[in-house]
Amino acid sequence: MDTHFLILAICVLAVLGAATVAGQLLKRRAGPGDLTIQNLTARINAWWVMAGVIALAFIAGQVGVVILFALCSFAALREFLTLTNTRAADHWALVAAVFVVLPVQYVLVGIGWYGLYSIFIPVYAFLLMPILSALRGQTDNFLIRVSEAQWALMIAVFCVSHVPALLSLQIPGYEGRGLFLIFFLIVVVQFSDVMQYVWGKMLGRRKIAPRLSPSKTLEGLVGGVLSASLLGAALFWITPFTPVQAFGISLVITLMGFFGGLVMSAIKRDRGVKDWGHLIAGHGGFIDRLDSVIFSAPIFFHIVRFYWSAV
Amino acid sequence: MSSLASICAILIVGFARAITAVRGIWAGAPPTPVQRIYYANHASHGDFVLIWTVLPRAMRARTRPVAGSDYWLTSKLKGFIGREVFNAVLIDRNPATRQGDPVTDMSEALTGGDSLILFPEGTRNTGDEVLLPFKSGLYHLAAANPEIDMVPVWIANLNRVMPKGALVPIPLICTVTFGAPIRLIPDQGKADFLARAQAALRDLSPDGGA
Numbered sequence: 001m002d003t004h005f006l007i008l009a010i011c012v013l014a015v016l017g018a019a020t021v022a023g024q025l026l027k028r029r030a031g032p033g034d035l036t037i038q039n040l041t042a043r044i045n046a047w048w049v050m051a052g053v054i055a056l057a058f059i060a061g062q063v064g065v066v067i068l069f070a071l072c073s074f075a076a077l078r079e080f081l082t083l084t085n086t087r088a089a090d091h092w093a094l095v096a097a098v099f100v101v102l103p104v105q106y107v108l109v110g111i112g113w114y115g116l117y118s119i120f121i122p123v124y125a126f127l128l129m130p131i132l133s134a135l136r137g138q139t140d141n142f143l144i145r146v147s148e149a150q151w152a153l154m155i156a157v158f159c160v161s162h163v164p165a166l167l168s169l170q171i172p173g174y175e176g177r178g179l180f181l182i183f184f185l186i187v188v189v190q191f192s193d194v195m196q197y198v199w200g201k202m203l204g205r206r207k208i209a210p211r212l213s214p215s216k217t218l219e220g221l222v223g224g225v226l227s228a229s230l231l232g233a234a235l236f237w238i239t240p241f242t243p244v245q246a247f248g249i250s251l252v253i254t255l256m257g258f259f260g261g262l263v264m265s266a267i268k269r270d271r272g273v274k275d276w277g278h279l280i281a282g283h284g285g286f287i288d289r290l291d292s293v294i295f296s297a298p299i300f301f302h303i304v305r306f307y308w309s310a311v
Numbered sequence: 312m313s314s315l316a317s318i319c320a321i322l323i324v325g326f327a328r329a330i331t332a333v334r335g336i337w338a339g340a341p342p343t344p345v346q347r348i349y350y351a352n353h354a355s356h357g358d359f360v361l362i363w364t365v366l367p368r369a370m371r372a373r374t375r376p377v378a379g380s381d382y383w384l385t386s387k388l389k390g391f392i393g394r395e396v397f398n399a400v401l402i403d404r405n406p407a408t409r410q411g412d413p414v415t416d417m418s419e420a421l422t423g424g425d426s427l428i429l430f431p432e433g434t435r436n437t438g439d440e441v442l443l444p445f446k447s448g449l450y451h452l453a454a455a456n457p458e459i460d461m462v463p464v465w466i467a468n469l470n471r472v473m474p475k476g477a478l479v480p481i482p483l484i485c486t487v488t489f490g491a492p493i494r495l496i497p498d499q500g501k502a503d504f505l506a507r508a509q510a511a512l513r514d515l516s517p518d519g520g521a
C-alpha cells in the first residue's frame with residue numbers, strides 16, 4: 001500500500017480519536033443531559049462513519065469513489081426536491097432528472113469524458129427538462145418550478161460530481177494520484193467548517209449574516225479559513241502544488257465553502273426548515289454536510305485543470 | 312408469514328426507505344407495542360407501506376391494514392401482497408355486493424390481538440382538500456371497541472412521490488407523524504366523534520389544519 005495513504009489514514013484516525021476522547025471528557029464535565037454535548041458526540045460519531053465510508057470507497061478505487069458520490073448526489077437531490085414547488089405536471093421531468101440525468105452524469109465522469117460531463121447538465125438537461133414540464137401544459141408557477149428543478153440538479157448532481165471528476169485529470173508527474181486531490185479538497189473544506197465552528201464558539205462576536213445563520217461570525221470565518229488554509233499548505237506533499245500554491249488554493253476553496261454554507265442557509269430560511277434532512281445524525285441531511293464541498297468542488301476542479309492538467 | 316412473503320416484505324420496506332428516507336415522528340403516542348387503531352390520510356397506494364415501514368419490527372408483524380377487496384383481489388400478485396405480505400383485513404367497499412359486516416371483520420382482527428390501520432376517507436384524496444369527509448366505519452369501530460386507543464397518523468409528501476397515474480416514483484423525503492390518541496366519549500354522537508377524529512388528524516398536517 002502507498003505509504004502516503006498509510007500516513008494520512010493514521011493522521012485521520014489520530015484526529016478522530018482525539019476528538020472522541022475530548023468529546024467524552026466534555027460529556028463527563030457537562031453531564032449527559034447537555035444538548036450541545038449530545039450534538040457534538042453525534043457529530044463526532046457521524047465523522048467516524050463518514051471517514052470509514054470514504055476510506056472504503058478509496059480502497060475500491062475510482063469506481064468506488066464515483067459510486068459513493070453518485071449516492072451522495074441521489075440523497076442530496078432527494079433532499080433538495082423535497083423543498084421545491086414542483087407539481088404533478090413536473091413528474092416526468094423529475095423522473096428524468098433522478099433516473100436519467102444523475103446516472104448519465106456519473107457514467108460520463110467515470111469514463112472521464114470531460115467535454116460532455118462539463119456541459120451535460122448546464123446545457124442539455126437545462127433545455128430538455130423544461131420541455132418535459134411544458135408538454136404537460138400546466139402553466140402555474142412554471143418559471144419557478146423549472147428553475148427550482150434546475151437548481152436541484154446543478155447543486156446536487158453537477159457540482160457534487162466534480163469531486164470524483166478530479167480523478168479524470170491528467171497531471172504530468174502526478175499520474176494515478178487523483179485520490180489525493182479528493183482527500184485534499186474534502187479535508188481542507190471540512191476542516192474549515194469545523195474550525196469556523198470552534199473559533200466562532202471561542203471568539204465569535206461580529207455576526208456576518210444574523211438573519212441567515214446566527215452562528216456564522218467574522219472571527220469564526222477568519223480563524224476557520226486561516227487554520228484550514230495552513231492545514232492545506234501543510235498537505236502540499238500529497239498534491240502537485242507548492243506550499244504557497246496549496247495555501248492560496250485552500251484559501252479559495254474554504255471561502256467558497258463558507259459562502260456555499262451561507263447560500264444553502266438562505267434557501268433553508270426561505271423554506272422554513274432547520275436542516276435539509278435527517279440521515280446524518282448531528283449534522284442533519286447530506287446537503288447540510290456537503291454544502292461547502294458543493295460550492296468549492298467545481299472551482300477547485302477548474303483551478304487544477306487550468307493550471308496543472310495536460311488535457 | 313411464509314418465507315416468500317417475508318422476503319417481499321423486506322424488499323418493499325427497503326424500497327420505501329430508498330425512495331422516501333421515511334421517518335416516523337412519534338409526536339403524541341410513543342412507539343410502544345400496545346394494541347391500537349391507527350387512522351391516516353389517504354393520498355397514495357403506498358400510504359400503508361410507509362406507516363408499516365416506520366413501525367418497529369415487532370409492531371409491524373401485529374399491525375394489519377384495512378383495505379378494499381375490490382382493489383386488492385383483482386390480480387394474483389395484488390392478492391398475494393394484500394393477503395400474505397400485509398395480512399390485510401379485506402373489506403368489500405360496495406354495500407350491494409358485500410357479504411359480511413366490515414366492522415365485525417375489523418373487530419375480529421382486534422379480538423385476535425392485532426392493531427389496525429385504516430383510511431377513514433374511504434378512497435384516495437387526489438384533490439386540493441386537506442381531508443375528504445370521513446366514512447362512518449371509524450365511529451362504528453370505536454363504538455364496538457371503546458377500550459382501544461385511536462391514533463391519528465399524518466403521511467406527508469407521499470402524494471408528490473407518486474401522484475395519481477404516475478408509473479415511476481420520484482424520490483422525496485416523507486414523514487409519518489403519529490398524533491395523540493383519541494377515544495369515543497360515552498354518549499358522543501357519530502357526527503361529533505367523526506368531526507373530532509378528523510380535526511385531530513388535520514392538526515398533524517403541515518398547514519396545521521389551515
